[in-house]
Amino acid sequence: MSGELDDSFARLVQRFGDRLADETVLDTLLECGGDEGRARAQLAAMASALRPTAGSHGSTTARKRVSGMLDGFVKRRRGAEASSPPGRPGPTPEPAAEAAPASCADPGPLAPGQRNALAEIMAAAPSQSAAGSPDRPRLMLLKPATVAAHVPCEFIAGVLPDDLAAALLRDMLAEALSWKPLPVVMFDKLLGSPHNTHTYVDRSRVGTQQFRYGVTSPDASDWLPSIRAAEAIVTAVVNERYGRRRLDPLEIRGQWRPDMIVANSYFGPSEHFGAHNDKLTYIGPRPVIASLTLGASRTFRIRRLALPPDLPAPTEAASDAVSGSEAPQAPLASASTVPAEAAAAISAPPDGDAQARTFDILLPHNSLLIMFPPMQERYKHELPPVGSSLTRPTGTLVPHPISGETRINLTFRMTRPEVVAAIPKCSCGAPCEMRVVIKQRETLGRYFWQCRGDKAGGKSDGQPAERDTSGGRPAGDLRCGFFQWASFGQ
Ligand SMILES: O=C(O)CCC(=O)C(=O)O
Numbered sequence: 001m002s003g004e005l006d007d008s009f010a011r012l013v014q015r016f017g018d019r020l021a022d023e024t025v026l027d028t029l030l031e032c033g034g035d036e037g038r039a040r041a042q043l044a045a046m047a048s049a050l051r052p053t054a055g056s057h058g059s060t061t062a063r064k065r066v067s068g069m070l071d072g073f074v075k076r077r078r079g080a081e082a083s084s085p086p087g088r089p090g091p092t093p094e095p096a097a098e099a100a101p102a103s104c105a106d107p108g109p110l111a112p113g114q115r116n117a118l119a120e121i122m123a124a125a126p127s128q129s130a131a132g133s134p135d136r137p138r139l140m141l142l143k144p145a146t147v148a149a150h151v152p153c154e155f156i157a158g159v160l161p162d163d164l165a166a167a168l169l170r171d172m173l174a175e176a177l178s179w180k181p182l183p184v185v186m187f188d189k190l191l192g193s194p195h196n197t198h199t200y201v202d203r204s205r206v207g208t209q210q211f212r213y214g215v216t217s218p219d220a221s222d223w224l225p226s227i228r229a230a231e232a233i234v235t236a237v238v239n240e241r242y243g244r245r246r247l248d249p250l251e252i253r254g255q256w257r258p259d260m261i262v263a264n265s266y267f268g269p270s271e272h273f274g275a276h277n278d279k280l281t282y283i284g285p286r287p288v289i290a291s292l293t294l295g296a297s298r299t300f301r302i303r304r305l306a307l308p309p310d311l312p313a314p315t316e317a318a319s320d321a322v323s324g325s326e327a328p329q330a331p332l333a334s335a336s337t338v339p340a341e342a343a344a345a346i347s348a349p350p351d352g353d354a355q356a357r358t359f360d361i362l363l364p365h366n367s368l369l370i371m372f373p374p375m376q377e378r379y380k381h382e383l384p385p386v387g388s389s390l391t392r393p394t395g396t397l398v399p400h401p402i403s404g405e406t407r408i409n410l411t412f413r414m415t416r417p418e419v420v421a422a423i424p425k426c427s428c429g430a431p432c433e434m435r436v437v438i439k440q441r442e443t444l445g446r447y448f449w450q451c452r453g454d455k456a457g458g459k460s461d462g463q464p465a466e467r468d469t470s471g472g473r474p475a476g477d478l479r480c481g482f483f484q485w486a487s488f489g490q
């Protein structure tokens with residue numbers, strides 16, 4: 001977000017923050033194309049609808065809750081007015097083009113320090129983490145510097161030349177018509193993910209290797225020329241950033257070079273991708289994943305997981321005992337499976353705060369979010385639906401002139417041949433998938449091989465629901481129970 005937009009946002013929060021949720025203020029400002037005057041007029045109209053009447057002394061929290069409902073109502077109304085039919089890409093009119101002119105007086109200069117405080121929006125009340133301790137409030141990360149300060153990611157706006165980004169978006173919109181939901185196995189049933197996906201590979205590098213991210217997903221496609229052109233730029237940007245970071249022993253040495261892309265499409269506000277961390281089967285431990293957004297802007301949500309409570313901090317001498325359902329048949333393994341330095345890096349977040357916390361980043365067209373280690377080991381990420389849930393925070397959508405409400409996402413990944421070569425077969429006879437321990441402190445960050453849930457003797461290529469990557473085996477789980485620690489030659 002530019003400095004100007006930041007200042008506008010801070011001024012609007014100062015003016016309306018006691019009556020409207022910060023998300024509502026941000027949404028309105030973005031949907032007014034950053035025009036503070038128009039946003040102020042719209043927000044004033046919303047706020048006056050919420051003005052407490054004589055004798056009503058509703059708390060700020062209660063008023064903000066009502067504001068959230070109003071926000072949902074506004075979004076639903078906008079959705080109903082949108083010209084593109086749901087589920088299909090197509091141009092959507094510029095939002096709020098006919099908004100009323102500004103009618104409120106300028107609130108005046110900001111108090112010292114206020115701008116920074118407001119730029120890091122406290123967007124939600126603290127909630128309870130699974131471990132029972134209150135979470136830190138959700139933070140909206142608005143600038144590249146604050147993204148890097150809080151999560152192991154780097155955000156780059158406008159990464160591709162405009163014409164290449166537009167050409168790639170058009171190509172992907174055409175391709176996306178044949179993408180399919182990610183098949184997920186949940187409670188013994190085959191379900192489709194609430195968005196579509198497809199895999200693209202650089203066959204000149206990965207040969208005939210099969211990459212399946214779902215039970216029945218179609219074979220991967222070859223890279224298109226526009227993908228190849230984008231890949232060259234993404235690769236250069238990632239390596240430039242990666243070269244500045246301190247690597248732990250499990251990370252790749254040398255250049256990062258992607259050879260596989262998992263593409264995702266979201267046709268409209270209700271399509272989403274639930275909280276998960278990415279499968280490591282092909283990309284190995286401590287992967288780098290570069291995520292390119294094309295088309296509509298959407299909120300990307302990152303959840304820093306709480307460290308398991310009441311257990312000693314990880315040391316090389318820590319017990320290898322495994323409890324609970326995450327690793328049901330875990331043998332006692334050598335503590336050297338993950339070197340101490342690597343284990344320590346996992347539990348040290350960039351902002352020095354180990355408590356659970358949720359971060360939101362609005363990802364616009366032609367932006368790159370590089371997920372560095374230990375993003376897949378200590379965090380989950382999701383693309384939340386855009387809507388009006390009263391029970392959980394939803395995300396934002398800003399339409400794009402080419403794609404309307406459709407967002408395309410390309411995640412560039414680098415396969416690790418030595419990991420792929422080591423994929424064991426489970427008792428079903430099918431290739432295992434690799435996952436990482438994220439719930440148990442003694443074994444935190446250790447990788448293990450597990451059955452994918454394929455009882456068809458290797459004919460299909462199943463994987464449990466992404467949402468299940470936190471550990472627990474759902475009732476009716478199709479996995480055979482095979483378990484083996486993964487070792488990377490340390
Ligand atoms: O659409 C996004 O930004 C998220 C995609 C993602 O998490 C994935 O492909 O694993």
Ligand SMILES: [Fe+2]
Nearest residue numbers: 276277278381
């Ligand atoms: Fe992901």
